[in-house]
Amino acid sequence: MRDSLGVAVIGAGMAGKAHAAAYRTAASLYNPVLPPLRFVSIGDVNAQFGSAAAQRFGYERHDSSWQAIAEADDIDVVSVVIANRLHREVVEGLLAAGKHVLCEKPLSDTLEDARAMAAAANAASTTARIGFTFRRTPGIAYIRDLIRNGTLGKVLHFSGRYWTDYGCSPHAPMSWRYKGGPGSGALADVGSHLAYVAEFLCGDIQSVSGGELSTVINQRPLPLGAVLGHDHSAVSDSFEPVENDDVAAFGARFPAGIGALEVSRVAAGHANTLTFEVFCENGAAVFNQRRPAEIGLFLHEGASANNGYRQVILGPEHPYLAGGLAMDAPSVGFGQNEAFVYQARAFLEEVAGVPEDASLPRCASFDEGVRNMEILAAVTSSAQAGGQSMTIPAPAFA
Ligand SMILES: NC(=O)c1ccc[n+]([C@@H]2O[C@H](COP(=O)([O-])OP(=O)(O)OC[C@H]3O[C@@H](n4cnc5c(N)ncnc54)[C@H](O)[C@@H]3O)[C@@H](O)[C@H]2O)c1
Secondary structure (H helix, E strand, O other), rough: OOOOEEEEEOOHHHHHHHHHHHHHOOOOOOOOOOOOOEEEEEEOHHHHHHHHHHHHOOEEEEEOOOOHHHHHHOOOOOEEOOOOOHHHHHHHHHHHHHEEEEEOOOOOOOHHHHHHHHHHHHHOOOOOEEHHHHHHHHHHHHHHHHHHHHOOOOOOEEEEEEOOOOOOOOOOOOOOHHHOOOOOOHHHHHHHHHHHHHHHHHHOOOOOEEEEEEEEOOEEEEEEEOOOOOOOOOEEEEEEEEOOOOEEEEEEEEOOOOOOEEEEEOOOOOOEEEEEEEEOOOOEEEEEOOOOOOEEEOOOOHHHHHOOOEEEEOOOOOOOOOOOOOOOOOOOOOHHHHHHHHHHHHHHHHHHHHOHHHHHOOOHHHHHHHHHHHHHHHHHHHOOOOOOEOOOOOOOOO
């Protein structure tokens, strides 16, 4: 166990701020098993963003290059929270410098880069993990428990959507999210989360079919200044083409059933709707990120005349919550920011050498990040082949 861990976050944008805040809260949860944390630096090429985030979240300094963070002796742990196409260079540089790295999803923007990153991670002496935040959502983790412990049992049918509306307005400014090859749009951005959640619940996807990718807003205005996250900042009257998908859909075959998955960044009225229903041999469950403190559960039990979906309010009996909130009572309310905290905590526990059976479930490996991208690449191939079915080999890792 180390004496202390120095923490840095690269990227002070929408998700970077969630990482910066999550590290601060992580040590205050559960049992005090972590070594003291030092909140050292926020790295961002935009010095104004870096400085504002460092001040807001109480980090000692800000740096304007990832190299400065790689070279710093007082930093051990780094989150990489920048545009997907930048992940490889930064992650490889940090691993070579001996840092522990938590990288945002999707692992990269191309499978080739993602595979190279996984090779670098497997060769490194430090820990490299990818943040699939929704596995930390108490309702999703609980539904998985119900599937695995046989209460719900085998999944027969999964229906999932991740609808967002950040690209709904044609006046929304051009940003890195609209650039890249086929499948690098909504499919990579939110489809990576949905595909991960689908496998988390239903088991390995064996094939995908009926792939559809659609760009419905073909050009976007250039921003007048720097754009953070989904901000609708002031724009110029110059436009650039949108290169990737606004909407994507596909079918998936799981070990025991099938699924339908749909993602969008132009779903008006749905800023952040990850929702799914799983139909299982013993009942069904429904989750909606808009109401993250509850799930719907239907079980085949009791008199059929009285049976139906019940609302299960999540609290200390459910995953992550006992000790995972300052006030861990039922119905206090929680959301996506807590999922970033549980993710940060799991990563820090692993880096600090807390045994697996005494820590939160470990974060996903880079191999799992590659696997996730292989599924998305197969969806893109299916779309390019008129919806043809694409087989996905079983993962080579446990
Ligand atoms: N897990 C989640 O729920 C979630 C949510 C949002 C985004 N993400 C992921 O997080 C990553 C970042 O997304 P975002 O929405 O926060 O992006 P963003 O556009 O809001 O922020 C990116 C930041 O990176 C900075 N930057 C650009 N180039 C840089 C460089 N070379 N070095 C250091 N900083 C640089 C920018 O100035 C900006 O502040 C993406 O991989 C995205 O998929 C994950």
